[in-house]
Structure formats: structure tokens, C-alpha cells
Amino acid sequence: MINEERLWEHLESLSTIGKQETGGITRLSFSEEERQAKDLVSSWMKDAGLTVREDEVGNLIGRKEGLDPHLPVILVGSHIDSVYHGGNFDGPLGVLSGIEALQAMNEQGMETQHPIEVVAFTDEEGSRFSLGMIGSRGMAGTLTKEHLEQVDKNGISVAEAMSKSGLDPEEIQHARREKDSIKAYLELHIEQGKILESKNLSVGIVSGIAGPIWQKFIINGEAGHAGTTPMTMRRDPLTAASAIIQVINKEASKTGTTVGTVGQLELVPGGINVIPERVEFSLDLRDISEEVRDHVELEIATQAKSICEQYGVELIIEPLQRVAPAPCSDLVQTCTSAACDTLNIETMTLSSGAGHDGMQLTELCPIGMIFVRSKNGISHNPAEWSSMEDCKNGANVLCQTILNLDLQ
Numbered sequence: 001m002i003n004e005e006r007l008w009e010h011l012e013s014l015s016t017i018g019k020q021e022t023g024g025i026t027r028l029s030f031s032e033e034e035r036q037a038k039d040l041v042s043s044w045m046k047d048a049g050l051t052v053r054e055d056e057v058g059n060l061i062g063r064k065e066g067l068d069p070h071l072p073v074i075l076v077g078s079h080i081d082s083v084y085h086g087g088n089f090d091g092p093l094g095v096l097s098g099i100e101a102l103q104a105m106n107e108q109g110m111e112t113q114h115p116i117e118v119v120a121f122t123d124e125e126g127s128r129f130s131l132g133m134i135g136s137r138g139m140a141g142t143l144t145k146e147h148l149e150q151v152d153k154n155g156i157s158v159a160e161a162m163s164k165s166g167l168d169p170e171e172i173q174h175a176r177r178e179k180d181s182i183k184a185y186l187e188l189h190i191e192q193g194k195i196l197e198s199k200n201l202s203v204g205i206v207s208g209i210a211g212p213i214w215q216k217f218i219i220n221g222e223a224g225h226a227g228t229t230p231m232t233m234r235r236d237p238l239t240a241a242s243a244i245i246q247v248i249n250k251e252a253s254k255t256g257t258t259v260g261t262v263g264q265l266e267l268v269p270g271g272i273n274v275i276p277e278r279v280e281f282s283l284d285l286r287d288i289s290e291e292v293r294d295h296v297e298l299e300i301a302t303q304a305k306s307i308c309e310q311y312g313v314e315l316i317i318e319p320l321q322r323v324a325p326a327p328c329s330d331l332v333q334t335c336t337s338a339a340c341d342t343l344n345i346e347t348m349t350l351s352s353g354a355g356h357d358g359m360q361l362t363e364l365c366p367i368g369m370i371f372v373r374s375k376n377g378i379s380h381n382p383a384e385w386s387s388m389e390d391c392k393n394g395a396n397v398l399c400q401t402i403l404n405l406d407l408q
Contacts, residue, residue, distance in 0.1 A: 001108075001399050004392035007100045010044060011391070014080070014096070015088040024085030024382035029123030029134065030058070030161035037080045041095060041120055048103030050118065056175040057138030058122040058167055064102045066115040066406075072183040073115045074405050075365070076101070076398065079124035079135070079357065086125075087384025093372065093391060094188040095120045101399035112406040114183055121357045128152045128161075136357035140364050141176035148172070182365040184332050184405055185358055188398045189369060190386050194377035195350050202390040203345055203397050205336045206369035209352045209359050210259070210286040211325035213297055217244065218316040219308060223269065223277035237279040238267060240311040244304045248283060251299045258287040258296050259353055288325045288351045326359040331408060332368025332401070339400035345393055354379075370397055 017037045018027035027033045038060050045052045045062030052062050060080075063073075078094025098118035105112070119135075126132025129150040137143035148159040148169050159169040191197075196204050221237035245262050252260030264282040283300070287293035301317060308315040333349070340347040350371065358367035372394035375385040386394075 002097075002100045002104045002392065002395045004388060004395070006103075007096060007391060007395055008388050010096045010100070011088060011092060014040060014092050018082065020085055022085065025082050025088065026084050026086070027080065027082045028128040029081050030165045031128075034081055035165065038120065041080060041099070044096070044099055045118065048099050049106040050099070050102060055138070056167065056171040056173075057135050057143065058162070058165065059135040059139060059175065060120040062099060062102070062118045064106065064112075064116045066112050068113050069115055071114045072181055073117050074112075074402055075117050075119060075182050075185045076187065076402065077117075077119035077121060078187050078189060079121045081123050081125050081127070083125050083127045083380045085382060086380050087378075087382060089190045089384050089386050090192065090379055091124060091189075093190060093386065093394070097188045097391070097395035097398050100395055101402060104399060110403070112403065114406050116402060124357050129158050131158065132355065133357055133360050134158065136360035138172055138175035139177050140360045141173070142360065143172050143175075145169075177364060179364055182361075184329065184366045184368065185361050185364075186332060186367075186398065186401060186405070187356060187358055187369045188394050189356060189371060190379060190384070191350075191371040191374045192354050192377065192379035193374065196348070196371060196373040197375065197377065199348060201346055201348055202373050202393045203340060203347050204371035205333055205340070205347055205349045206328050206371055207333065207349050207351050208288040208325055208327040209354075209356055209369070210288045211290060211293065211323045211359075212355065213283070213285045213293065213322050214320035215283045215285070216318040216320055217241070217281050217283060217304070218318065219279045220314040220316070221277060221279075221311075222275070224275040226273040226275060229275060234275055235312045236275050237311075237313045238276050240308050240313050240315075241265075241279040241281060243307045244300070245281070247303045247307070248285075248300055251296050251303075252285065255287065255292050255296060257289065257351070258285065258293060260285045260296070260300075282320075286353055288327070290325050293325070323355070323359065326362045326367065328368045329366030331366050332405070335404035335408065336368060336370055336397065336401045338404050339397045342400055343393075343396055345397060368401075370394055370401065
């Protein structure tokens with residue numbers, strides 16, 4: 001169905017924008033590199049026969065008209081911004097596969113009842129402003145003026161960056177879509193994990209996107225000399241912290257679906273011969289079931305409190321972020337499964353541990369995702385890789401799923 005050589009050529013061409021001498025790609029939101037990428041992707045949208053525009057938050061949108069333009073749109077896409085020193089496939093594969101699917105339809109004279117739009121969302125990654133999914137928040141109507149006050153490392157706010165890019169921060173509400181205007185949102189994305197590779201499958205159907213809880217654990221103890229303080233007289237917060245981290249691993253492992261990660265750890269004062277006075281560490285806890293995730297959260301907190309009482313130290317748990325999981329709709333999963341059957345592509349159902357723009361759209365429309373195998377599960381890294389064959393299979397499943405959704 002799709003032209004795999006053209007898709008691959010577009011992926012390679014886009015990867016030259018923001019390419020770093022030290023390796024990888026850096027394309028931050030509202031940067032010159034992002035503008036160059038948008039201009040190039042816009043030209044490909046036009047080559048595909050799409051009508052192109054940018055909305056009030058900078059989402060780049062290409063539209064293929066349907067036989068009935070009044071029907072709700074089938075929306076497909078992803079993002080083209082990157083993390084620092086990222087890879088070639090995270091985001092761009094979804095956008096470029098969407099364009100390729102619609103170009104193939106036009107070249108083969110295939111018409112749909114519903115209009116179809118491909119979107120390259122603004123700033124999914126959040127690398128510049130520590131605020132991800134700006135474009136999808138804008139489309140969902142949940143982007144606020146407070147969000148626009150977030151600043152980058154140079155003190156430039158989102159609002160200022162938007163203005164420098166020719167957008168008006170006062171107009172963001174006009175990017176909002178009405179609830180009945182989108183039939184479904186569908187995204188093709190690399191898996192960023194090893195499950196498909198372990199099953200020797202090129203394509204997977206996503207059941208839902210896990211919702212993260214971010215917390216900071218602060219444990220206050222008593223500093224002391226490492227050589228003169230007996231073990232029985234210590235109030236060592238690191239000893240308590242290490243026990244809590246073991247609890248996190250144990251409780252997250254019990255469910256089979258939860259993941260818990262301690263990614264940051266800080267000791268104060270941090271001397272080699274000093275018992276720490278304070279330990280701080282982060283917790284990233286995720287599950288596709290909010291009920292399961294919250295139960296694990298409670299178990300960790302309960303046992304952490306008991307451990308800290310045992311060691312005579314103080315525990316403070318500060319909330320940083322809480323995002324609800326986003327289940328993928330039965331409709332989109334069924335249409336994707338049927339597409340795999342039509343194309344004789346073996347598949348499986350799996351969840352997404354990483355966040356995606358679709359999470360912001362769950363109140364607006366049904367969402368769904370298609371995963372493509374990632375070599376060694378590597379992502380957000382210059383070594384990120386998916387084969388041409390796997391990208392072709394994913395793009396073909398995307399195209400057929402669009403056609404299936406059109407008939408529903």
C-alpha cells in the first residue's frame with residue numbers, strides 16, 4: 001500500500017535537521033531547528049495533496065478531504081520535536097507514516113467518507129520547558145496561561161517563545177477542538193521497549209498508556225562522624241532510604257504491570273566520612289490501571305512510614321505529578337487488529353509505559369496507538385533504530401486502520 005522507500009527517505013532527510021556533532025538530534029520547541037523541520041514536513045504534506053495549516057499553538061496539520069466534509073475528522077499523527085541528543089524515529093515515524101498513508105491513498109484513488117488529518121503536535125517531549133504535550137493540550141483545550149509561564153534554562157517563557165515564532169499566546173483557546181469534531185485519534189510510534197523484539201513481532205496494538213505518579217521522598221536523620229558513631233546509635237536516613245527502595249521494587253514487581261523507578265538520589269552533606277543528615281530520592285510509579293497503581297502507591301507509603309519509624313528518621317513524601325492512565329478505545333483496537341489480519345501481519349496487545357500526546361485527548365475523542373519494534377528497546381538515544389521493513393509494516397497497518405475506522 002505505502003511507498004516504503006519514500007517513507008524511509010523522508011525519515012533520513014528529517015534526521016539531518018538538528019543533528020548534533022556529538023551525536024543524536026536536538027530539535028526543541030519553537031527553535032530554528034523545529035521551524036526548519038516544520039517547513040520540510042509541510043512541503044511533504046503538500047506533495048501528498050494535503051491542505052496545510054498551523055493552528056494557534058503551532059500544531060502543523062495536513063488535511064485530506066472526505067466525501068462528506070461535515071463528518072468528524074479521523075486524526076493521525078505524532079510529533080517532530082526531540083529530546084536532547086535523541087534518535088531518528090521517536091515522533092517523526094508517526095507523522096511521516098501518516099503523510100505517507102494519505103499520499104498512497106491519493107495516488108491510488110482511494111476516497112474516504114470522513115476527512116483525515118495528519119498532525120505534528122507541538123512540543124510533545126517537554127525538553128525545553130519541562131512542560132510536555134503543549135500542542136495536544138492546546139487541541140484538547142487544557143493548555144492554560146499558567147502553562148505558558150514555564151521558562152527554559154535561559155529564562156525564556158513558553159509565551160515569549162511562541163511570540164518569537166509568530167504565534168499569539170492570547171489566541172491559544174482557538175486551537176481547541178470541539179468534542180464531536182474528531183472521530184478518533186490514532187498514533188503510530190516506536191515501542192521504546194523490548195517486548196515486540198522478544199516476541200519477534202514487528203507491530204503491536206496498544207491497550208493503553210500508563211499514567212505516572214512522580215513523588216519526592218525526603219528522609220531526615222542525624223549527621224555524624226563515620227568513624228566515631230556506633231552502628232547502634234545512628235539515625236541514618238540512607239539506611240532507611242535503601243530499605244524503601246527495596247520496597248518499591250518489591251511492590252511494583254508484584255502486579256506484573258506496574259513499574260517503579262528511582263531515578264534521582266541526593267545525599268546531604270555528601271561527605272565520604274559523614275553519615276548523611278538528609279536523603280532525597282524520586283519515585284516514578286506507573287501502571288495502565290489507576291486502581292492498581294494507587295494501591296501500589298499506598299503500600300509503598302505505608303511500609304516507608306514503618307521503616308522510617310524503625311530507624312528513628314523523619315519521612316516526607318512530596319507530590320510532584322499525578323497523571324491518569326489513558327486506555328485505548330475498543331473501537332480503535334478492533335480496527336487495528338482487523339488491519340493486521342487483512343495484511344497478514346502477526347501482532348500482539350501491549351501497554352505503553354511512556355507518555356504520548358493521546359493522553360491529552362481522551363476527553364475529546366477515542367484514542368489508539370500502533371507500536372513498531374525498537375531494536376534493543378533503545379529510545380531517546382542516537383542508537384534508536386527501527387528497520388525499514390518494520391516501519392513499512394507499521395505504516396501499512398496505520399493506513400488500513402484509517403480505512404477501517406472510516407467504515408465505522
